[in-house]
Amino acid sequence: MTSTSPTNDSESDPNSELAKKISEELANVDIHDTAKIKELAQKTMALLAEDFKSRNENPKYTVYVDDNYHYMDEDERYTLGVFDTEEEAVRAAKKVVDKFLPHTCSPGTTAESLYESYVGFGEDPWITGSTFSAWDYARERCAQICSGNGDSNSKDGSRVQ
Secondary structure, three states, X not given: OOOOOOOOOOOOOHHHHHHHXXXXXXXXXXXXXXHHHHHHHHHHHHHHHHHHHHHOOOOOEEEEEEEHHHOOOHHHXXXXXXXXXXXXXXXXXXXXXXXXXXXXXXXXXXXHHHHHHHHHHOEEEEEOOOXXXXXXXXXXXXXXXXXXXXXXXXXXXOEOO
């Protein structure tokens, strides 16, 4: 019986090197350093998106939705849908965020408190093969809504100022 060992392409594959570097950085990150954790998450998402696209000639984009209140609990995850294009998937993911924000906002709410409410209790859509970040999008929308430029309404239907 002849045994063969798998080849190690990590030296010729830049993605493998990047993944190794991200893994090493993650192992040394302070759990309270949210900026560093976010940076590493974005690097990981970009790496996964690139890898996904390189492996799929005609990729589909699946939008999953996690619950920020039950962070990292896969039992609370659901699949929103599978989309032919990244643009369609991003539109669907943005709708999930946009559905939460105006219902949580009331007159006088600051962008930061609205954002904190979202990351604590809102739904967090993410897309296979995409670098879309619901948290980044939510931060932008919170600023727009609370500045009066977000074309969103409060719970009672009045304009949020």
